[in-house]
Amino acid sequence: MAxxxxxxxxxxYGRREYTTTNVDRLxxxxxxxxxxxxxxxxxxxxRTALITGRYQYRLPIGLEEPLNDRSKTRPGLxxxxxxxxxxxxxxxxxxxxxxxxxxxxxxxYGPLKSGYDRFWGFRGGSxxxxxxxxxxxxxxxxxxxxxxxxxxxxxxxxxLLGERTVSTIHDYARTTQPFFISLHFNAPHWPWEGPQDQAxxxxxxxxxxxFDGGSQKTYARMVLAMDAQIGSVMKALDNAGxxxxxxxxFTSDNGGERFADTWPFxxxxxxxxxxxxxxxxxxxxxxxxxxKTTSEQAAITMDWVPTLLAAAGVxxxxxxxxxxxxxxxxxxxxxxxxxxxxxxxxxxxxQRAMRDGDMKWLKIGDNTFLFNVIEDPLERANLKxxxxxxYKRLAAEYEAWNATMLPExxxxxxxxxxxxxxxxxxxxxxxxxKQ
Numbered sequence: 001m002a003x004x005x006x007x008x009x010x011x012x013y014g015r016r017e018y019t020t021t022n023v024d025r026l027x028x029x030x031x032x033x034x035x036x037x038x039x040x041x042x043x044x045x046x047r048t049a050l051i052t053g054r055y056q057y058r059l060p061i062g063l064e065e066p067l068n069d070r071s072k073t074r075p076g077l078x079x080x081x082x083x084x085x086x087x088x089x090x091x092x093x094x095x096x097x098x099x100x101x102x103x104x105x106x107x108x109y110g111p112l113k114s115g116y117d118r119f120w121g122f123r124g125g126s127x128x129x130x131x132x133x134x135x136x137x138x139x140x141x142x143x144x145x146x147x148x149x150x151x152x153x154x155x156x157x158x159x160l161l162g163e164r165t166v167s168t169i170h171d172y173a174r175t176t177q178p179f180f181i182s183l184h185f186n187a188p189h190w191p192w193e194g195p196q197d198q199a200x201x202x203x204x205x206x207x208x209x210x211f212d213g214g215s216q217k218t219y220a221r222m223v224l225a226m227d228a229q230i231g232s233v234m235k236a237l238d239n240a241g242x243x244x245x246x247x248x249x250f251t252s253d254n255g256g257e258r259f260a261d262t263w264p265f266x267x268x269x270x271x272x273x274x275x276x277x278x279x280x281x282x283x284x285x286x287x288x289x290x291x292k293t294t295s296e297q298a299a300i301t302m303d304w305v306p307t308l309l310a311a312a313g314v315x316x317x318x319x320x321x322x323x324x325x326x327x328x329x330x331x332x333x334x335x336x337x338x339x340x341x342x343x344x345x346x347x348x349x350x351q352r353a354m355r356d357g358d359m360k361w362l363k364i365g366d367n368t369f370l371f372n373v374i375e376d377p378l379e380r381a382n383l384k385x386x387x388x389x390x391y392k393r394l395a396a397e398y399e400a401w402n403a404t405m406l407p408e409x410x411x412x413x414x415x416x417x418x419x420x421x422x423x424x425x426x427x428x429x430x431x432x433x434k435q
Contacts, residue, residue, distance in 0.1 A: 001050070001099075001100075001182070001183070001184045001185065001250075001251055001252065001253055002185055002187060002188065002226060002250075002251070002252040002253070002280075003043060003100060003126075003184070003185055003186050003187060003188065003189040003252070003253055004043070004188060004189045004190075004252070004253070004254060004255075004256060004257045004260065004269055005188060005223070005252035005256060005260065005279065005280065006252075006255055006256020006257075006260030006261050006262040006268075006275070006279075007036075007255065007256070007261070007262050007263070007265060007275070007278040007279060007280060008261040008262060008263045008264075009188070009223060009252075009256060009260050009261050009280070010023045010024065010223070010227075010280055011023075011024055012024040012027040012028075012032060012280075012282075013032075013280050014261065014263060015261050017216065017220055018220045018223065018224055020223065020224070020227040021227060021231065022227045022228070022230040022231035022234060023227055023230060023250055023280075023282065025231075025234070026230070026234070026248060026250055026282050026284045027282050027292075028291060028292055029284045029286065029291050030248075030282060030283050030284035030285060030289045030291060030293070031282070031283050031284075031289050031290070031293045031294065031295055031330075031331060032280075032281070032282050032293070032294045032295070033280075033281035033282070033283075033294075033295050033297065033299045034294055034295065034296055035278075035295075035296055035297065035298045035299065036251065036278065036279050036280060036281030036299050036300075037277050037278060037279065037298065037299065037300040037301070037342060037355075038252065038253060038254040038255065038277050038278075038279050038300070038301050039055070039056055039300055039301040039302055039344075040056060040062075040065065040254060040344065040346070041065075041254050041255060041269055041270050041271055041272060041276035041277055041344075041346055042065045042066045042253075042254055042269060042270060042346075042415060043066045043100075043102055043125060043253045043254060044061065044062075044064055044065075044066035044067040044102045044103060044125065045062050045063075045064065045065055045066060046253045046254055046301050047100075047102055047103055047184075047253060048061050048062040048077065048103065049062070049300075049301045049302040049323075049324075050084075050253075050301050050302070050304060050305075051077065051083045051084055051085070051103070051114065051305075052077075052081060052082070052083060052084075052302070052305065052320070053084065053302050053303075053304070053305025053306055053309075053316070053322040053323065053324045054302060054320065054321075054322060054323045054324070055302065055323045055343070055405060057345065057405035057406055058323075058405060058406060059075075059077070059078070059081070059406070060075040060406065060409070060412075061075045061076055061077050061103055061104060062406075063075075063347075063406060063408065063409050063412045064412050064413050065270075065346060065347055065348070065412065065413060065414040065415060066102065066125055066413065066415065067102060067103070067104070067125065067413070068124075068125055068413055068415075074105075075104065076103055076104015076105065076108055076109025077103040077104055077109055077114050078109075079108075079109070079113035079114055081114070081320065082316070082317040082319075082320050083114050083115045084115070084180070084304070084305045084308060084309070085097070085114065085115030085116050085180060085182070086114060086115025087115070087309060087314055087315075087316065087317065088115075088178075088180045088308075088309075088312060088314060089115050089116075089117065090314075091312065091313075091314040092177060092178065093177065093178050093179060093180045093312070094117055094118075094172050094175070094177050094178070094179040094180070095115055095116045095117050095118070095179070095180045095181075096116060096117060096118035096119070096120075096168050096172075096179070096180075096181045096182070097111045097116045097118070097119045097120075097121060097181075097182045097184065098118075098119075098120050098121055098161055098164050098165050098168065098181065098182070098183050098184070099121040099122070099161050099182070099183055099184030099185055099186065100121060100122060100125075100184040100185070100186055101119070101121060101122065101123045101184075102123070102124060102125050105123060106123075106148060110123070110148065112147060112148060116182075118147070118168065119145060119146075119147055119148075120145070120146050120147075120164045120168075121144070121145065121161065121184065122134065122143040122144055122145065122157075122186070123143060123145060124143050126186060126189050126190065126191075126208050127142075127143050127144070127157065127186060127208070128191055128193070128201055128204065128208060129156055129157045129158065129186070129191070129193040129197075129201065130155075130156060130157075130193065130198055130201040131201060132144040132152075132153075132157060134208070156195045156225070157186055158185060158186070158187045158195070158222070158225045158226050158229055159195065159225065159229060161183065161185055161186075161229065162183075162228075162229025162230075162232050162233060163229075163232075165181060165183045165229075165232075165233050165236070166232055166233060166236040168181060169181070169233070169236045169237060169240055169242075170236065170239075170240055173240035173241065173242050178312070180308075183233065185226050185229075187222050187223065187225065187226040188219055188222040188223050188226065188259075188260075189257075190208060190209060190210065190213075190214070190257070191204055191207075191208050191209075191210050191213065191214075192210060192213045192214025192215070192218045192219065192222070192259070193218070193222070194218050194221030194222050194225065195221065195225050196221075197218065197221075200213060211421055214258070214259060215259070216259050218259075219259035219260070230250070234248070243286065244286045244287060246285075247283065247284070247285045247308065247311060248283070248284045248285070249281070249282070249283050249304060250280065250281075250282040250283075251279055251280060251281045251282070251301070251304075252279040252280060253279075253301075254269050254276065254277070254279065255267065255268060255269055255271075255274075255275050255276040255277055255278055255279060256268060256269065256275065257269045258422065262274075262275035262278065264377045264378060265278050265377050265378065265379075266378050266379055266380075267379075268417075270346070270348060270415050270416045270417060271346075271351070272344050272345075272346050272351040272352070272353040272362060272364070273362070273379055274360075274373060274377060274379060277344065277353075281299055283327075283331055285311075285331065285332075288331070288332045289331050289332060290334065293334065295330050295331075295337070296337045297327065297330040297335075297337040297338065298337065298340055298342065298355065299325075299327055299330075300324065300325075300342055301324075302322070302323055302324035303324040303325045303326070303327050304324070304327075305322060305324050306322050306324045306325060306326040306327075307324070307325075307326050307327040307328055307331070310326045310328050311328060325338070325340065339356075339357050341354065341355065341356045341397065341401075342354070342355045343398060343401045343402070345402065345405075345408070346414065347408050347412065347414035348414040348415065348416035349364055349365050349416065349428075350363065350364070350365055351363065351364050352398060352402075353398075354394050354397060354398040354401070355373065356394055356397070358372050358373065358374040358375070359371070359372055359373075359387075359390055359394065360372075360373045360379070361391065361394035361395055361398060362379070368384060368391075368395070369382045369384060370382060370383040370384040370387060370390060370391045370394070371383065416428070
């Protein structure tokens with residue numbers, strides 16, 4: 001899982017400035033979803049759905065957009081909630097998380113409490129690529145962990161995560177047990193630092209959110225560094241002799257940020273426009289998925305839990321019904337797309353969205369829209385007056401769904417960008433950030 005990667009940030013989805021050779025090879029060997037969605041427009045909310053297979057709005061941690069120091073409630077993923085790793089672990093899998101957690105802090109929450117045997121990575125939302133610090137002060141310590149022990153290790157984090165994954169694959173492959181590895185890169189999340197940008201790290205001095213840093217060239221170096229590590233991971237699977245019996249999924253936690261390519265969509269991270277939600281989604285499974293295929297099936301982050309459980313022959317927990325859809329028919333049988341309804345909400349600017357087939361209902365503040373996102377992926381032609389019956393039906397269905405979720409909490413965080421911060425947000429007034 002990449003972090004803040006836009007729909008077209010890999011070349012097999014349209015990026016023109018560079019070539020992501022290894023991600024492209026995954027697509028050539030497997031299937032590429034053309035209508036892949038994130039469960040949220042920010043990270044920890046999506047990661048709640050990724051690990052549970054359920055709408056994040058069912059849990060307090062999923063209401064954080066994202067979880068950070070401004071979050072008054074300080075929740076986390078409850079250790080007793082079934083997760084993809086905990087269910088696979090119960091079935092005999094070895095499980096590891098390498099990279100980003102972002103679902104609650106010690107002593108109450110953590111990867112080792114939610115089904116992972118191993119954890120090597122960071123617990124917060126972002127870290128510096130070189131110092132591995134997560135805060136704004138020079139005295140802040142590294143947020144790098146081996147299990148529940150804090151560690152210090154020199155190196156560019158994208159490369160460290162890849163190296164740790166390679167060694168874990170070799171460790172696991174030496175046994176007869178099946179294994180599940182979650183490799184959650186921080187790339188290409190800010191701060192904007194490529195592998196040779198130690199000087200930028202020193203300039204920031206532990207600060208992470210640098211509005212005056214970065215460029216598309218820097219962003220390219222960050223993405224290509226991640227692509228190189230994906231190549232190393234794939235080579236490790238080959239060398240260990242397990243590649244043909246391993247499912248590999250590549251995706252992102254939400255739509256792209258400022259340097260990302262979200263074409264042909266508008267909108268970015270923190271927004272329920274398509275650009276804030278659309279993500280790459282690629283699956284490789286030799287002998288089961290036909291190479292060089294694409295799917296128009298609408299897919300969303302929470303689908304990976306039922307899909308992987310089905311592939312492993314592992315049942316879900318009936319006490320926690322899954323909201324995701326089993327994608328195996330689309331993956332292995334080239335099944336035609338199944339129409340489905342998907343829902344989102346985002347507290348900043350009172351954003352709401354629902355997709356039903358080709359149609360999408362969208363609310364931003366007091367403004368409402370109806371778009372055909374297949375014919376109009378830029379979301380420009382508002383059809384609510386031309387198709388009032390469809391508009392009213394989707395709006396009513398959204399409200400009925402929303403009533404089944406936890407209500408929005410005034411104490412939770414909800415990030416957004418303002419006109420003071422980004423020039424393309426000239427319509428976003430300062431002082432109206434939390435609604």
